[in-house]
Amino acid sequence: MANKPIVDFEAIKNNLSNVSKPIQVLNENAEITDQEIFDTFSDDDLVEFMKKMVWERALHEQTMNFSRQGRMGFYAPTEGEEASEMGTVLAMKKQDYLLPAYRDVPQLIQHGATVTEAYLWSRGHVVGNKFKARSMMPQIIIGAAYVEAAGVGLGIKKNKEEDTIAFTYTGDGGTSQGDSYEGMNFAGAYQAPVLFIVQNNGFAISTPRVKQTAAPTLAQKAVAAGIPSVQVDGMDILACYAVAKAARDYMVAGNGPVMIETLTYRFGAHSSAGDDPKRYRTKEQEQPWFEKDPLIRLRKVLEDKGLWSEEQEDKLVDEYKASFKEAIKEADNVAPDKVSDMLKRTFEIPTPEMKQEIDKFEAKESK
């Protein structure tokens, strides 16, 4: 028997791990690692990026406060993911479609929903779903956004809408769902303009990324669907923006879909419903990520350039938080939903038995 195996599976397996380094513009010491890309941003751009991240962090802090006061419904914390969320969403244009997951409420607001609507969505009031933006509401079913995004992408293509794409998000856990592969595969098969973004924050609730899949990167899950994909430093807003923008430009030129994996971290709990990350994460493991805080990184660059100060930031945070307090007051003033309205909105043309039910509830509600 010959010693040479017919296939060297080990070599093939090792080859899977030969992937490029995640794309980065600013490293964790706030050193510029890609001067050429960095130079494409004006001072105003850099300040704008910082403001957006400060806004998202303030939104998170104030919303957590409201949550502790019992004033919120479901809320998925975003602290730590600002670069990934704001960086990618800032590459969107108004006419683009957004198919967000539950942790992507800040992007939904950036794309046209009001904070009041976001709060009403969190509480479970239908008015929270009535935003004017081209967007789905935050998706709770993991993977579902990906298959729907394929349809939205094909719709855009069929409508011959120029300069328009669909953005959709899921997490590292979401890439294990069959739907996420079906969505990418459909979009690939139809060359539909969909930007699939995986925000890999290391955990699906408590399940670490390594238990999710043996694939060396999540980005390469797109390869089987024939879709180009990259990993990006998800704590570097400049890299996240630049890559999302490049992907969008590539797609509006008539090329098919793209997938981006952002390497990020959720600093706090999975949701505000009492999950305790200490049960599945250690201090030692978390510390390096805290040091990669996207706000610290960009703040340092801006301060060095004399474009940012602590006072300026504090003032902004106060302004933002005041606006969120206004928003929740507005939400408090929205009249509760009625059963008769729920029945009315179930079908465009109410069924005969529904008409009877509507009459019954309207009579009750008018008392």
Next chain:
Amino acid sequence: MAKKTYIQAITDALDIVLEDDPKTLIFGEDVGKNGGVFRTTQGLQDKYGEDRVFDTPLAESGILGLATGLGLTGWRPIPEIQFMGFSFEAVDQIAGQLARMRFRFDGLKNAPVTIRTPYGGGTHTAEMHADNLENFFTGIPGLRVVMPSNPYDAKGLLISSVENNDPVLFMENLKLYRSMKDDIPDGKYTVPLDKANVVREGNDITIVAYGAEVNEALKVADTLAEKNVSVEVIDLRTVSPIDTETIFKSIQKTHKVVIVQEAQKMAGVGAQVASAIAEGAILSLDAPVGRVAAPNSVYPFALGEDIWIPRAKEIEEKVNEILNY
């Protein structure tokens, strides 16, 4: 007018809606060049092009997700699930996403999707193909379930379903596909959704049925007519929602009722009809509600179907029992 099979009537309807509205799209597994595994979409790709009638990758959740997304961007999709038994793969997209779209957007947006799928037994298909899943899908608020019993209704109901802005699950009976012909008007006509049809008038007892069982009930009515028993037969046509008004009116005349379904007895359409009668018309009854349904087993393998699916003989027995109560 021309004599047409159930399949030809459906193809007719699809041709009309594609012609009428450039936003309508047909897609699914093998619906293009192959015209679907039953040839229901035969010729449509040739006529309307690959942009309007196209094959998808093999993934039911993907197909329904595609439909949801296309609906959201202004299209009117008519996806096909090749066999109803495969619809479980798409349940989240149908029940969790599509059927809730209008409700979630408070009417701002909707998803005018008509899902076509063949169902039902008696054709000896392979396992997992022939399930009668209407019991399961009629439990979904926001989704209409339409089940035509003959070629005329199939065409008219399919056109109504596609033109309706709410999602519809349009179930096509496998056995009827080629076993039944009707005179079908050429061109467009519609049959209303949400309305049952009194297909035969009678005074002694009412049979409420839908799908292929309507034809079995009509056979029973013929047989009993020879014995001077006058049977009224109601075809539900839409099984969610159920047109209770037509049923109550009939019972007020006949005072006796037998409900027939091809699906398992548990939960579902027949149970819904019986409970509606208990709520709304019980005092009109002179006898208990009679029910004929398949037993509550898992759907049988091909060779078990013929003894499992209730046919005219079982219906006649039950009708006699209720008449003689």
